[in-house]
Amino acid sequence: MKPSQSAAIALGSNMGDSYKTLEAAIDTLAKIPGIILQAKSSWYRTKAVGPPQPDYLNGCAIFQVEIPPVLLLEALLRTEKKFGRVRREQWGPRSLDLDLLLYDDIIMDTPHLQIPHPRMRSRAFVLIPLVEIAPDWVEPISQRVIRDLASEVDCSGVHLLNSI
Ligand SMILES: Nc1ncnc2c1ncn2[C@@H]1O[C@H](COP(=O)(O)OP(=O)(O)OP(=O)(O)O)[C@@H](O)[C@H]1O
């Protein structure tokens, strides 16, 4: 059997039926050979970072993967397309955004793929869901656990879905 690794994925949506899209995206990913769902966070309603646009729903999932990072990124991009993502305005609204946050303790810096995701350390909409399911994972650039990184971000714009 091929050895498996752990990958953390961030999910976001602020167009269409975001809840339905995010749940379906996780199901789609978990059906791809070599990608097994291990844990999923709660969903959070979050204030948009970037240009003015509607609030997002955000969450994170951890998958056990038997495919390399580049193939995993391809699977994420295919899944974004399947759920109708067409606009590529940087930080603009989207029906589905999937980011590869962490892949074991790998550090990778290529034009099309950076791991860890370069902006994850400052994003409350990533760290607050991620701390639910991976508090002890060490982010390999900062060498700090997710629990510590999450404790330092401003989480005032991040609300557990159905709690407000
Ligand atoms: N870790 C990563 N996860 C997802 N995409 C990545 C990653 N590293 C590099 N990329 C590249 O970024 C592109 C996606 O950019 P995208 O339009 O989603 O950026 P964005 O969502 O607007 O901004 P951000 O990257 O800050 O979330 C992908 O096509 C991919 O090649």
Ligand SMILES: Nc1nc2c(c(=O)[nH]1)N=C(CO)CN2
């Ligand atoms: N709250 C929130 N803001 C964002 C998000 C997101 O997922 N959540 N994604 C963006 C593009 O990557 C830009 N801004």
